[in-house]
Amino acid sequence: QTAVADAPAPDKEYTFAIIKPDAVEAGHADAIFAKLAEAGFRVAAQNEMTLSREQAEAFYGEHKDKPFFENLVTFMTSGPIKVLVLSAPDAIKAWRELIGPTNTEIARADKPESLRALFGTDQTANALHGSDSSSSAMREINFFFDGWAYDNMPAETNFAVITPE
């Protein structure tokens, strides 16, 4: 279940990551953990689960009108995922950089060292998720870890208006 291995510190930032079903199914999780550790990220909390349809639809609610939404929800519920809270200096931006472009094919062409290039499958099944902003990180961490971010993210970050779903 949830393991907290890392105390909060003001020089750190937290972000939220998912190892998606394609990467878990392909057995890439250990290689991904090795890569993220090598890049200076620590795993502050983690859990393995399989998303329900309702959870996947809520998590990706901002995309509900997009043409790829159904495929995305079907993919994200297709098998176990690993949900992670990662910490590092500048974690949100640094993790997005490390995972690379959304589309695996573009990642392979433009950023061959990125984790999506190395471990992704296609446009939808792209191995990894990363929060795109601090408000997303807050929402997403609390979505999966039930209040964790409120207790652990630096107090000077003003998230008062963000309500977890």
Ligand code: IDP
């Ligand atoms: P991000 O994960 O890089 O932030 P978003 O645009 O937020 O990208 O899209 C969320 C997820 O939806 C992507 O990671 C990918 O799995 C899927 N997705 C995004 N755009 C497309 C698309 O054009 N076709 C198919 N799937 C897509």
